[in-house]
Amino acid sequence: MVMELSATILATLGMIIDGGFPEMKKEGKNVFDLGEKSYWLTVMFNVVAWLFCFMGTAGMVFLTSSLTGGVCMTALMAVNVMGGVIVYGDNFGGIKVVSTLLCIWGFSSHLFGMYMKRKELEEKKKKKIDEQQFVA
Numbered sequence: 001m002v003m004e005l006s007a008t009i010l011a012t013l014g015m016i017i018d019g020g021f022p023e024m025k026k027e028g029k030n031v032f033d034l035g036e037k038s039y040w041l042t043v044m045f046n047v048v049a050w051l052f053c054f055m056g057t058a059g060m061v062f063l064t065s066s067l068t069g070g071v072c073m074t075a076l077m078a079v080n081v082m083g084g085v086i087v088y089g090d091n092f093g094g095i096k097v098v099s100t101l102l103c104i105w106g107f108s109s110h111l112f113g114m115y116m117k118r119k120e121l122e123e124k125k126k127k128k129i130d131e132q133q134f135v136a
Contacts, residue, residue: 004055008047071110078103 015021028039053076061069078100084090 003058004051008051071107074103075107
């Protein structure tokens with residue numbers, strides 16, 4: 001929470017110092033098709049959604065490992081790319097195809113590695129139980 005709160009405060013201060021808020025106000029009035037109120041609701045929803053995303057990633061690193069957090073963030077990148085293509089009709093060109101495939105490959109490799117490690121631990125546990133029953 002402290003990390004996310006610090007990042008939000010620093011980003012807000014940067015926007016105030018750089019004069020980003022008046023630009024956003026102009027963008028909400030002149031550029032955003034759904035009106036200024038919808039613009040600010042969209043901005044706030046995105047801010048909160050990204051805060052939850054990064055807080056979840058930090059929690060995952062805390063509870064598991066940085067490797068697992070990194071792998072899940074990589075998988076999330078593929079979801080973001082596909083979301084942009086599906087929702088906004090972005091072009092799904094060569095670079096996006098390659099990056100999405102690499103994200104999926106990395107995530108799948110990590111899941112398979114975890115599966116194999118768990119299977120190996122279960123076999124060792126079963127072997128140990130069998131040896132204890134044989135001795136008794």
